[in-house]
Amino acid sequence: MGWAIALHGGAGDIPLSLPPERRQPREETLRRCLQIGVEALKSKMAALDVVELVVRELENCPHFNAGRGSVLTNKGTVEMEASIMEGNMNCGAVSGLTTVVNAISLARLVMEKTPHIYLAFDGAEEFAKEQGVETVDSSHFITVENIERLKQAKEANRVQIDYTQPIQKTDAKKETPIANGDSQLGTVGCVAVDSHGNLASATSTGGLVNKMVGRIGDTPIIGAGTYANELCAVSATGKGESIIRGTAARDVAALMEFKGLSLEEAAKCVVEERTPKGTVGLVAVSAKGEIAMPYNTTGMFRACASEDGYSEIAIWPSGLN
Amino acid sequence: MGGWAIAVHGGAGVDPNLPPQRQEEAKQLLTRCLHLGISALRSNLPAIDVVELVVRELETDPLFNSGCGSALTEKGTVEMEASIMDGPKRRCGAVSGVTTVKNPISLARLVMDKSPHSYLAFDGAEQFARQQGVELVENEYFITPENVGMLKLAKEANAILFDYRIPTAGYETCGSGVESPLQMNGLPISVYAPETVGCVVVDGEGRCAAATSTGGLMNKMTGRIGDSPLIGAGTYACDLCGVSCTGEGEAIIRGTLAREVAAVMEYKGLGLQEAVDFVIKERLDEGMAGLIAVSKSGEVAYGFNCNGMFRGCATEDGFMEVGIWE
Numbered sequence: 084m085g086w087a088i089a090l091h092g093g094a095g096d097i098p099l100s101l102p103p104e105r106r107q108p109r110e111e112t113l114r115r116c117l118q119i120g121v122e123a124l125k126s127k128m129a130a131l132d133v134v135e136l137v138v139r140e141l142e143n144c145p146h147f148n149a150g151r152g153s154v155l156t157n158k159g160t161v162e163m164e165a166s167i168m169e170g171n172m173n174c175g176a177v178s179g180l181t182t183v184v185n186a187i188s189l190a191r192l193v194m195e196k197t198p199h200i201y202l203a204f205d206g207a208e209e210f211a212k213e214q215g216v217e218t219v220d221s222s223h224f225i226t227v228e229n230i231e232r233l234k235q236a237k238e239a240n241r242v243q244i245d246y247t248q249p250i251q252k253t254d255a256k257k258e259t260p261i262a263n264g265d266s267q268l269g270t271v272g273c274v275a276v277d278s279h280g281n282l283a284s285a286t287s288t289g290g291l292v293n294k295m296v297g298r299i300g301d302t303p304i305i306g307a308g309t310y311a312n313e314l315c316a317v318s319a320t321g322k323g324e325s326i327i328r329g330t331a332a333r334d335v336a337a338l339m340e341f342k343g344l345s346l347e348e349a350a351k352c353v354v355e356e357r358t359p360k361g362t363v364g365l366v367a368v369s370a371k372g373e374i375a376m377p378y379n380t381t382g383m384f385r386a387c388a389s390e391d392g393y394s395e396i397a398i399w400p401s402g403l404n
Numbered sequence: 405m406g407g408w409a410i411a412v413h414g415g416a417g418v419d420p421n422l423p424p425q426r427q428e429e430a431k432q433l434l435t436r437c438l439h440l441g442i443s444a445l446r447s448n449l450p451a452i453d454v455v456e457l458v459v460r461e462l463e464t465d466p467l468f469n470s471g472c473g474s475a476l477t478e479k480g481t482v483e484m485e486a487s488i489m490d491g492p493k494r495r496c497g498a499v500s501g502v503t504t505v506k507n508p509i510s511l512a513r514l515v516m517d518k519s520p521h522s523y524l525a526f527d528g529a530e531q532f533a534r535q536q537g538v539e540l541v542e543n544e545y546f547i548t549p550e551n552v553g554m555l556k557l558a559k560e561a562n563a564i565l566f567d568y569r570i571p572t573a574g575y576e577t578c579g580s581g582v583e584s585p586l587q588m589n590g591l592p593i594s595v596y597a598p599e600t601v602g603c604v605v606v607d608g609e610g611r612c613a614a615a616t617s618t619g620g621l622m623n624k625m626t627g628r629i630g631d632s633p634l635i636g637a638g639t640y641a642c643d644l645c646g647v648s649c650t651g652e653g654e655a656i657i658r659g660t661l662a663r664e665v666a667a668v669m670e671y672k673g674l675g676l677q678e679a680v681d682f683v684i685k686e687r688l689d690e691g692m693a694g695l696i697a698v699s700k701s702g703e704v705a706y707g708f709n710c711n712g713m714f715r716g717c718a719t720e721d722g723f724m725e726v727g728i729w730e
Contacts, residue, residue, distance in 0.1 A: 204526040206627010297528010306636040306660035328494040330636040341671035
């Protein structure tokens with residue numbers, strides 16, 4: 084037993100050749116966010132508060148695809164979405180945000196301050212104003228890197244995963260590893276179980292590079308990108324469509340409940356048997372304080388720690404980091 | 405077993421004082437939709453086409469809460485949503501915040517078939533609709549005088565309202581007159597189920613499909629998304645079965661209700677009816693909802709924990725039933 088926390092910054096075809104200047108800031112952020120989460124849990128903060136806190140930090144970091152640093156739609160704009168869920172099954176979700184600094188916090192407000200679970204687009208922005216949450220001009224979220232990614236995607240005329248290497252103009256035939264245009268990367272998420280055994284999960288994203296305006300992915304969909312109940316808390320990342328049709332987050336819990344699998348077995352099963360290779364990664368914790376961080380992609384930015392002193396920060400399978 | 409099967413619904417949670425004339429109209433519509441689906445199945449139309457066809461019919465008819473006849477937002481406008489799922493490869497499509505598209509379920513289908521995504525909403529969905537050349541109408545087309553009246557009642561009761569079809573003359577029997585509103589998400593909001601529509605089908609080849617469409621909750625906040633467009637919540641289909649839910653959207657989302665039926669069949673080996681009963685009994689807590697389901701082996705089942713559900717079902721061996729109450 085005891086507390087445990089796991090967080091991710093996206094699963095996908097993260098090349099082993101990722102240059103240091105793109106790798107270090109992300110690892111540093113994972114380290115910092117893990118630290119923040121661990122300190123919070125040690126001071127008895129509730130799981131729900133912890134996951135929100137950590138995801139806010141990840142959203143504020145421009146190196147991940149959430150909040151600041153969100154990838155851009157085909158119109159060069161930002162549309163952010165997020166969801167949050169507690170072990171008692173309360174949940175909240177938002178989509179289509181353009182000015183709200185912390186989507187995850189708005190999702191929490193939807194859960195706590197409205198009779199609804201999910202608000203989107205203009206309605207969500209109006210609600211944000213009513214609630215007085217921090218909003219900024221949407222240019223705040225746009226980074227030079229993402230403008231470049233969008234440009235590449237448009238040139239290649241597809242929806243792009245955002246860990247792709249820059250496309251070599253001289254070698255137009257060199258395809259990026261997953262070129263079917265429907266992958267989703269760099270979503271951030273955090274799951275935690277606190278010292279009272281309460282569970283919570285939170286996930287946030289800017290979505291897919293060059294996505295159609297109005298496109299909603301798995302991140303705000305309860306049961307797909309985010310899920311928590313009495314047994315476990317799960318946050319998924321990867322190819323949105325695979326996560327939706329595989330109801331990935333819910334399935335981890337369902338396998339535990341209906342087939343009696345352990346957290347690790349259930350998480351592994353979802354990633355290895357129930358979703359196509361190269362599409363999904365997830366982080367999960369159980370009420371007992373166990374942690375699982377499986378992925379069927381090349382890599383997944385991730386970090387975890389538990390009360391017994393274990394901690395890990397990694398991108399690729401162990402041995403390759 | 406084997407053979408085709410079809411079920412339709414027009415919403416769970418029905419006022420016990422619903423006038424007989426309304427009950428009759430509802431049953432006639434359900435019957436008509438069943439026949440439409442049955443003809444299609446007999447001419448070997450695949451499940452995915454049948455569910456779309458039937459839900460289009462339900463959307464076009466002003467009786468239930470989808471398409472024309474949709475419940476109104478707090479601003480008096482209509483925002484519709486729908487989702488569709490094709491069992492064999494679990495392909496899916498969904499839309500939300502649709503305001504001018506005559507048949508949201510068909511737009512959801514186009515998202516599935518013609519876009520690189522699974523879910524489009526609001527302006528983006530409307531833009532896609534225009535690109536695809538689907539039939540568009542003014543938002544007013546969907547608004548009925550009855551619903552304008554219902555919205556007014558809801559605002560007076562200052563509650564999210566159960567939107568069964570009670571004429572304003574019947575106010576005293578209407579749910580908004582209930583003294584102590586039930587709780588939803590811990591807040592004192594009346595909790596009743598508007599008449600989302602849906603259809604599930606298994607065709608002669610054993611392929612399952614599901615489709616759900618709605619205008620959502622009466623007096624909802626603009627931008628509110630319910631369970632109907634959420635895969636796994638309001639709609640789900642896989643190799644084993646097809647499921648469409650209706651009722652208290654928030655409870656259906658929390659319970660990932662549609663997926664749950666399939667999950668207990670798959671992971672616990674329950675049969676269709678057992679799975680439906682299990683989910684209704686164990687997964688709803690204080691929430692009120694109903695669902696219809698078909699299995700790949702040609703069975704049909706439904707369940708609800710609230711007061712009535714408009715439904716109809718039929719199987720290839722000649723069974724047919726339309727009902728509202730237990």
